[in-house]
Amino acid sequence: MLLHQFLDDSARRLPGKVALVCRDERYTYEDIDARANVLAHALRQRGVQRGDRVVLFLDNSLEMVVGVFAALRVGAVFVPVNPLTKRDKLAYLLGDMRASAMVTQASLAPVWDGALALNATVHTCFVTTGDRPLLSASGISRKLVPYPDNSGLSPAGISNATIDQDLAALIYTSGSTGDAKGVMLTHLNMVSAAESVSSYLGLRESDVVACVLPLAFDYGLYQVLMAFKVGATIVLEDSFAFPQKVMQTVAQERVTVFPGVPTIFAIVMGMKNLDALDLSALRMITNTAAALPEDHIARLRARFPQATLFSMYGLTECKRVTFLPPEQLDIRPTSVGRGMPNEEVWLVDEAGRRLPNGSTGELVIRGSHVMRGYWEKPAETAQRLRPGPIPGEMVLYSGDIFRTDAEGWLYFVARKDDIIKSRGEKVSPREVESAICSLEGVSMAAVIGVPDELLGEAVKAFVVLEDGFSLRERDVIRHCLGRLESFMAPKHVEFVTELPVTDTGKIRKASLRRRDTTTTTSSEG
Amino acid sequence: MQQQEIVTAVRAFLRENFLVDDEAGLGEDTSFMQTHTLDSTGFVELIGFVEETFGLEVRDEEMLPENFDSLANIAHYVARKHEPATAR
Numbered sequence: 259m260l261l262h263q264f265l266d267d268s269a270r271r272l273p274g275k276v277a278l279v280c281r282d283e284r285y286t287y288e289d290i291d292a293r294a295n296v297l298a299h300a301l302r303q304r305g306v307q308r309g310d311r312v313v314l315f316l317d318n319s320l321e322m323v324v325g326v327f328a329a330l331r332v333g334a335v336f337v338p339v340n341p342l343t344k345r346d347k348l349a350y351l352l353g354d355m356r357a358s359a360m361v362t363q364a365s366l367a368p369v370w371d372g373a374l375a376l377n378a379t380v381h382t383c384f385v386t387t388g389d390r391p392l393l394s395a396s397g398i399s400r401k402l403v404p405y406p407d408n409s410g411l412s413p414a415g416i417s418n419a420t421i422d423q424d425l426a427a428l429i430y431t432s433g434s435t436g437d438a439k440g441v442m443l444t445h446l447n448m449v450s451a452a453e454s455v456s457s458y459l460g461l462r463e464s465d466v467v468a469c470v471l472p473l474a475f476d477y478g479l480y481q482v483l484m485a486f487k488v489g490a491t492i493v494l495e496d497s498f499a500f501p502q503k504v505m506q507t508v509a510q511e512r513v514t515v516f517p518g519v520p521t522i523f524a525i526v527m528g529m530k531n532l533d534a535l536d537l538s539a540l541r542m543i544t545n546t547a548a549a550l551p552e553d554h555i556a557r558l559r560a561r562f563p564q565a566t567l568f569s570m571y572g573l574t575e576c577k578r579v580t581f582l583p584p585e586q587l588d589i590r591p592t593s594v595g596r597g598m599p600n601e602e603v604w605l606v607d608e609a610g611r612r613l614p615n616g617s618t619g620e621l622v623i624r625g626s627h628v629m630r631g632y633w634e635k636p637a638e639t640a641q642r643l644r645p646g647p648i649p650g651e652m653v654l655y656s657g658d659i660f661r662t663d664a665e666g667w668l669y670f671v672a673r674k675d676d677i678i679k680s681r682g683e684k685v686s687p688r689e690v691e692s693a694i695c696s697l698e699g700v701s702m703a704a705v706i707g708v709p710d711e712l713l714g715e716a717v718k719a720f721v722v723l724e725d726g727f728s729l730r731e732r733d734v735i736r737h738c739l740g741r742l743e744s745f746m747a748p749k750h751v752e753f754v755t756e757l758p759v760t761d762t763g764k765i766r767k768a769s770l771r772r773r774d775t776t777t778t779t780s781s782e783g
Numbered sequence: 784m785q786q787q788e789i790v791t792a793v794r795a796f797l798r799e800n801f802l803v804d805d806e807a808g809l810g811e812d813t814s815f816m817q818t819h820t821l822d823s824t825g826f827v828e829l830i831g832f833v834e835e836t837f838g839l840e841v842r843d844e845e846m847l848p849e850n851f852d853s854l855a856n857i858a859h860y861v862a863r864k865h866e867p868a869t870a871r
Contacts, residue, residue, distance in 0.1 A: 317817075341819065342819060342822065365817050365818055365819075366819070496816060497816070497822065497823055498823050499816055499821070499822065499823040499825075499826045500826070500846060500847055500848055500851075500852075501846070502843055502844055502845075502846045502847055503847050503848060529843050530842075530843050531842075531843050531844050534844075681824075713824075732799065732800055735800075736799075736800065736801065736802055739801060739802040740802045744819075744822040744824070744825065745822070745824075
């Protein structure tokens, strides 16, 4: 089974069914199928070949969905990139993956124009033009091609030699050290994950799934993949910036499945006029990326008594790991559950020995969904993928510490690295620190996560200024907004005269965290 | 308050706090969402600014793109909220 067969099969079986609702437009499976063929032919005409990387730098949109399947149909590897990405990071990503082609939108030109000027590998950039002409300020015009017009065409399918061992996607993820890494996922990896997840959720053809999560985030992307797999309808929203509008759409479209992260659910529960909306069709709510606080679980269930709530845990390197069957919520509300179908998980101690129930250790994952490694990063790959029980097999060391209860249910304890989780997104402290240090007048910076009611963790920066410079908190934040995805920009900036360092000159984050807690407590007291 | 004064105040707030693409400029009808000038957290800050600066309360059901997703939309919204009840 290949990933794009999800669309092939549903288009054959349910051609006239609405597959996608996006920006007040409705698209059937037949329609998406035809559009994916048009773009696939255009990619092939421009010389995109099997294994080439095709970047999808787009808002949640029809073109984003079509782009996934078009790339796969020519045997290429699709790489979704968050549209919040700024120029230098995009240039890094394009270079790192040695991208061949990109599909993007005119409104992001201020970002991609500069990034393409710094890049030598991308030969074709399809741009959904909107009402702007295709002009580049940096002399890359010959690479720019208007996004192919559909104009009623329904070209024949396209053949390719892809097998399920081939890469389907690279999904970039932040690490606590080093640059962003491309998680290599094969067709087998992604089909396996989609099968396991959709089976435990009980996703069905009659479902209408709301997706407010970016498709560059695997949790968002899989909503589309799984909906297409079962022939359901996906209602795609740009973001959750206007909760009122999103929830009106959820009501109007009779949405049955609402996947979210804790920040989104906190906003939903804070909405005062939710009772005015008819949300009775909602039968399932799913949460992952960060744990829902226990009282939020209780409030969500009270607000949506007809809906089942799934608490889940996963990481990009294998998509999903665990889920808590809804009937277990009353028994062990803070557990993230157990392994999903067609997967084995266990805990190990520091020496890699398998631990019995009732222990605490690192979670290890075995299954067809485990990535093939990080793109061209063998050292980082070797830390995560290690030999498994069968010769030649690799298993995934999650880097996350869990404990199990006597029956083997898992509870998240901590991360082994110092990655921050804000709004459910991973924030690399190092990436934020280097952005801050590029600001004139900054001598040193250290970034930690601090507890935040809405965001889970908020990014906090401690900044040491060079002599004679004076900056305000907002100067630092604004500077970061120009270089980082907005969720990575600090929420708090504290100017300090020095940072606590170890004998080897490393900044002691733990002592910053301790100090920060003290400050918060004293100011509240 | 004139609509133009509202636009000026909001534009100054955005310039001060967010990264506005000054070359392209922030047209009165430019969508903050489409140009990625603001994300969801940014809109929360913007709405806070509007409430504080113009002395009004934004109700949940008013937090919509048609009221907040451009300078012109905000100006219309604020002006409408400031109209005396009798004039509505």
